[in-house]
Amino acid sequence: MIDQRTTDIDLRWRASPLALALATCAAVALAAALIGARWQPxxxxxxLLGALVSLGWQRxxxxVRVHAEPGxxxxxxxxxxxxxxxxxADDGTPVGLTFSTAAGASIDVAGDPSGRIELVLSAERWGRYPITVRVDVVARGGLLAGRAVLGYPVVADVFVFPVAPAQSTALPRTELLDRLGTHMTRHVGRGVEYGGIRAYxxxxxxxxxxxxxxxxxxxLHVTERLSERAADVIVVVDTYDQPPGPATQATERTVRGAxxxxxxxxxxxxxxxxxxxxxxxxxMGADIGRRQFYRVLDAILGAGxxxxxxxxxxxxRAAIPPGAVVVAFSTLLDTDFALALIDLCRRGHVVVAVDVLDGAPFDDLDDPLIARMWSMQRAFMYRDMRTIGVDIVLWSNEASSTDGPLDQVMQLVPRRRRAAARR
Incomplete structure (x- = not known):
């Protein structure tokens, strides 16, 4: 079943061009009659005045309602x-539509004999592309013109999801849950990899x-096998407002990395x-399956x-299952986001933060002293967060342009044993 969205329009009514023309002609004629003392005008x-007075007698x-399929x-x-x-329109009055969307999307229009406007939309960059329309309608015998521009709520929403690289990303090396999976561990159990020989x-x-x-x-001797376990992976995305400049550009790596x-x-x-x-x-809580991938995309972009x-x-707490591995993507410029990562570490989770900010968050930084001071400040922050238990790795712009960079960055995360949760 195709989802259809219907939006009621709150029109702003004003005098139509026809009403203005009638009023202008009537005013000129009456003025001519007064000035020339003649009855013909x-x-x-x-x-003309009768047409204007009939405004109250008209329907x-x-x-007006605007429909979008799908919404x-x-x-x-x-x-x-x-x-x-x-x-x-409830009385069958013709309605004119003029539509637009956000920059970055291309729209092709195809007419339809039924009066619908068929739109073909595509975008080369992920994001939200709301469809807004301008509605024009005439009423009261053509004497009133109504117009409305729908900004919010929008008529239809188009969400373009990012395409992630095909390379597999390694998880932080830690103790995994005792659940059947595909990650090789050093624990003896039911698996396929050789683990050793012992007496029966x-x-x-x-x-x-x-x-x-x-x-x-x-x-009698038996063959031991290494167990293969599964993990719960929770990605934390920083959606706080970022200062203009490099920090805003880093949002691209945040979403694609997640x-x-x-x-x-x-x-x-x-x-x-x-x-x-x-x-x-x-x-969005942890789950498995292909449908979960699209649910996660919806949650990242706020769709549906x-x-x-x-x-x-x-x-x-309901969003993070016990023993989950947390991977966060952030510019680490907001204190609230850093405190949230520290709180997760105190709950006993293995937390890895991927710093997507490449250099200082300033445009046209020419002073090498300021750049050096910023680099030292970030290094001190990395040290302090690592002491608490949050490992931070840098994912620079140069690394993100190569093949499989995130996997290489995640390999730098040191192995940590899962800490006991603090109450």
Whole structure:
């Protein structure tokens, strides 16, 4: 079933060009009659004045609704999507539509015999592209003209999702949950990788007996296998307002990195979720499957209503399952976001922050002393956060332009044992 969005229009009514022309002609005729003391111009103005006076006898102003089908469209970068727009009035009055969208999107228009406007939209960069329209309608016998520009709520929403690189992103090296998965561990269990040979003890399954070794050693020996476990991966995205300049440009790496981590986790059979802090905080709990990938994209861009919303500056406890690995993408310029990461570390989670800010957040920085001071300040922040338990790695602009950079950056994260949660 195709989703259809209907928006009621609150029109602003004013005198139409026809009413202004009638009033102007009547005024000129009456003025000529007064100045020239002649009755003929009055006869000319009488029907014009009658048309204007008939305004109160005309049919009431119509109620206009704008329809969009579908009302919410999702696609990836470079893809084309189609949607239909049309407007209806309760008395059948013709309605004119003029539409527009955000910069960066290309729109092709195709007419429809039924009166609909078929739009074909595509965008090369991820983001939200709301469809806004201007409505023009005449009423009261053409004497009134109504106009409305729909800015919010918008008629239709087009969300363009980013395309993540195909490279697999490694998780921080830590103790994983005791759940069947694809990540190799050093724990002995049910797996396929060789873990060692030991003597047989009562209770071992006969299928694990290594008969060649048992024959050589004169006693039963079994083959141990290393277990393969799964993880819960939660991506925390910094959506706080950033200062203009390099910090704003770093948003591109924030979103693409978050999508890449989620995509890699779901491909490996792990559960993945997302938390967006800043503005209106929202989150999507950890789950598996292909549909979860699109739910996470919705939560990152704020599309639809399938995600949960919250208040405050900390990550809700319901959004982070016990023992989850947290990967955060941020410019680390907002103190509230840093405090949220520290709170997650105190709960016992392994927290890794990816710094997407390349250099200082200033435009046209020519003074080398200021650049050096900024670099030292960031190094001190890295040290302080690492002492607390939050590991920070830098994902620079140069690294993001190469193949598989995020995976190489994540390899720099040191191994940490999971700390006990603090109450």
């Amino acid at each position: 009055v006869v000319f103005a009488a029907p 009431p102003s119509p109620t 919410l469209v999702r696609c990836f970068e470079g893809e084309q999507v189609r949607l239909a727009l049309w407007a209806t 003890v009562p209770g071992d399954q006969l299928r694990t007996v290594n008969w060649p070794v048992s024959a050589r050693r004169g006693g 999508v890449q981590v989620v995509q890699s986790a779901l491909r490996n059979g792990d559960r993945a979720g997302v938390v967006a802090l800043g503005g209106q905080p929202r989150w 209503d399938g995600h949960e919303t919250t208040t405050g500056t900390l990550v809700p």
